[in-house]
Amino acid sequence: MLIIGEKINSSRKxxxxxxxxxxxEFIRExxxxxxxxxxxxxxxxxxxxxxxxxxxxxxxxxxxxEAVDVPLCIDxxxxxxxxxxxxxYNWDKGKALINSVTAERERLELILPLVKKYQCxxxxxxxxxxxxSHDSKERFKIADELVKKLTDEGIFIEEIxxxxxxxxxxxxIQNANIVLETLKRVKDSYPQVKTIIGLSNISxxxxxxxxxxxxxxxxxxxxxxxxxxxxxxxxxxxxxxxxTDLLLGKDxxxxxxxxxxxxxxx
Amino acid sequence: MLIIGEKINSSRKxxxxxxxxxxxEFIRExxxxxxxxxxxxxxxxxxxxxxxxxxxxxxxxxxxxEAVDVPLCIDxxxxxxxxxxxxxYNWDKGKALINSVTAERERLELILPLVKKYQCxxxxxxxxxxxxSHDSKERFKIADELVKKLTDEGIFIEEIxxxxxxxxxxxxIQNANIVLETLKRVKDSYPQVKTIIGLSNISxxxxxxxxxxxxxxxxxxxxxxxxxxxxxxxxxxxxxxxxTDLLLGKDxxxxxxxxxxxxxxx
Numbered sequence: 446m447l448i449i450g451e452k453i454n455s456s457r458k459x460x461x462x463x464x465x466x467x468x469x470e471f472i473r474e475x476x477x478x479x480x481x482x483x484x485x486x487x488x489x490x491x492x493x494x495x496x497x498x499x500x501x502x503x504x505x506x507x508x509x510x511e512a513v514d515v516p517l518c519i520d521x522x523x524x525x526x527x528x529x530x531x532x533x534y535n536w537d538k539g540k541a542l543i544n545s546v547t548a549e550r551e552r553l554e555l556i557l558p559l560v561k562k563y564q565c566x567x568x569x570x571x572x573x574x575x576x577x578s579h580d581s582k583e584r585f586k587i588a589d590e591l592v593k594k595l596t597d598e599g600i601f602i603e604e605i606x607x608x609x610x611x612x613x614x615x616x617x618i619q620n621a622n623i624v625l626e627t628l629k630r631v632k633d634s635y636p637q638v639k640t641i642i643g644l645s646n647i648s649x650x651x652x653x654x655x656x657x658x659x660x661x662x663x664x665x666x667x668x669x670x671x672x673x674x675x676x677x678x679x680x681x682x683x684x685x686x687x688x689t690d691l692l693l694g695k696d697x698x699x700x701x702x703x704x705x706x707x708x709x710x711x
Numbered sequence: 712m713l714i715i716g717e718k719i720n721s722s723r724k725x726x727x728x729x730x731x732x733x734x735x736e737f738i739r740e741x742x743x744x745x746x747x748x749x750x751x752x753x754x755x756x757x758x759x760x761x762x763x764x765x766x767x768x769x770x771x772x773x774x775x776x777e778a779v780d781v782p783l784c785i786d787x788x789x790x791x792x793x794x795x796x797x798x799x800y801n802w803d804k805g806k807a808l809i810n811s812v813t814a815e816r817e818r819l820e821l822i823l824p825l826v827k828k829y830q831c832x833x834x835x836x837x838x839x840x841x842x843x844s845h846d847s848k849e850r851f852k853i854a855d856e857l858v859k860k861l862t863d864e865g866i867f868i869e870e871i872x873x874x875x876x877x878x879x880x881x882x883x884i885q886n887a888n889i890v891l892e893t894l895k896r897v898k899d900s901y902p903q904v905k906t907i908i909g910l911s912n913i914s915x916x917x918x919x920x921x922x923x924x925x926x927x928x929x930x931x932x933x934x935x936x937x938x939x940x941x942x943x944x945x946x947x948x949x950x951x952x953x954x955t956d957l958l959l960g961k962d963x964x965x966x967x968x969x970x971x972x973x974x975x976x977x
Contacts, residue, residue, distance in 0.1 A: 614958060614965075617824050622959065622960050625933075693888065
């Protein structure tokens with residue numbers, strides 16, 4: 446499973462300040478820390494800083510790629526910011542992941558040429574103009590439409606990451622089940638399509654969020670989750686993912702688990 | 712999910728000594744501790760003490776039932792020990808769970824009259840004389856035979872707990888998957904039949920066993936696990952089960968989770 450570090454996100458106050466002040470060393474250190482702890486890709490999300498998002502994204506892409514050798518997930522609701530980020534992206538560090546397209550026609554028409562131009566991967570959110578459905582059948586229907594549209598446009602099916610959209614379980618007790626059912630439907634219908642979730646949103650508004658995040662990633666892994674955006678510096682969470690990989694038969698001879706143990710990561 | 716405390720088990724050296732020396736206060740304290748930490752039933756297993764198992768089981772049943780108000784799981788490969796335990800069982804504390812019958816004809820013929828006589832619940836292991844299969848289809852086939860035999864004999868289907876048998880993942884990387892697939896097959900075919908696992912065996916022979924135990928219980932809960940024998944004094948494990956209940960939509964208004972938080976159990 447692809448581990449994507451979540452920490453460079455301007456919804457965290459310290460990140461917002463550091464990006465606004467262009468604190469290169471802080472951002473580099475945070476990038477390094479996440480990769481050291483096991484992130485194989487880093488998410489860059491500065492959507493809460495309205496001003497100069499394209500310029501900030503360019504600065505962020507450059508700054509992070511000077512510090513670490515992993516690919517980046519360019520995460521923004523703003524087409525201009527994604528475009529700007531990709532323009533300065535260092536492709537020697539691996540393929541970028543655009544986050545995201547939706548079934549909203551306008552957004553799809555803007556983002557699609559970027560995916561084609563850079564031949565990168567893309568996250569497709571299971572939502573339309575009307576909002577987010579509470580029904581996994583409906584979310585799958587959107588995923589199905591998006592997969593068809595994207596592959597019709599020549600995007601390789603393996604480059605599509607479906608995000609079934611994680612809403613807090615505190616607002617609807619079925620919110621985790623809806624995600625799990627959508628993941629199952631997607632994988633049953635399209636084994637080659639990848640799936641992705643942002644983990645921590647599930648626990649928003651509840652105490653001891655780490656427990657809910659831990660449980661939720663294990664639950665999602667049962668249904669073949671391919672990528673997850675999470676806090677890779679959370680040692681317990683990362684260790685639990687390794688244990689789950691092992692139990693699901695994906696860690697031959699328990700090699701990765703034992704390696705992590707020897708390195709003090711469990 | 713029914714939480715069954717595992718700690719009164721003579722494979723732990725201290726327990727073996729305390730039972731051999733009839734240390735009433737030690738056993739009572741251990742029983743109380745497990746119940747305080749959330750066990751709703753206690754497992755009594757002294758199978759490794761070969762001498763006087765029936766007498767020891769009687770002493771243990773009496774001693775534990777004097778200390779706590781939960782039902783017991785009488786766990787032994789020895790028919791005489793189960794029979795002896797049931798003879799002194801205090802039925803005011805709730806229905807006993809006999810652990811276990813198998814598809815071995817002799818064992819089934821011995822245990823069945825006890826289940827009928829006492830109208831208690833019974834664990835049915837998915838194994839025969841020949842041993843334990845590595846194929847979940849075969850384990851389900853045995854479960855299927857056992858459910859049919861037991862219900863033909865008048866045992867209520869809700870009183871049957873199928874145990875798909877947890878072997879260490881260190882000896883076969885598919886051992887967790889085999890259990891999960893068997894659980895799924897049982898629940899798909901017999902929604903009313905209950906399922907049970909002994910948790911900690913999965914992690915035998917590997918470091919940081921707590922991680923594997925934590926992950927495995929979450930995985931099993933996806934497939935509708937009804938009962939689990941575990942260390943209820945492991946706070947993290949118990950908290951993760953509460954988080955999983957919540958995520959699976961079984962904790963209306965997050966009531967149990969928030970209660971556990973207020974009580975300092977998360």
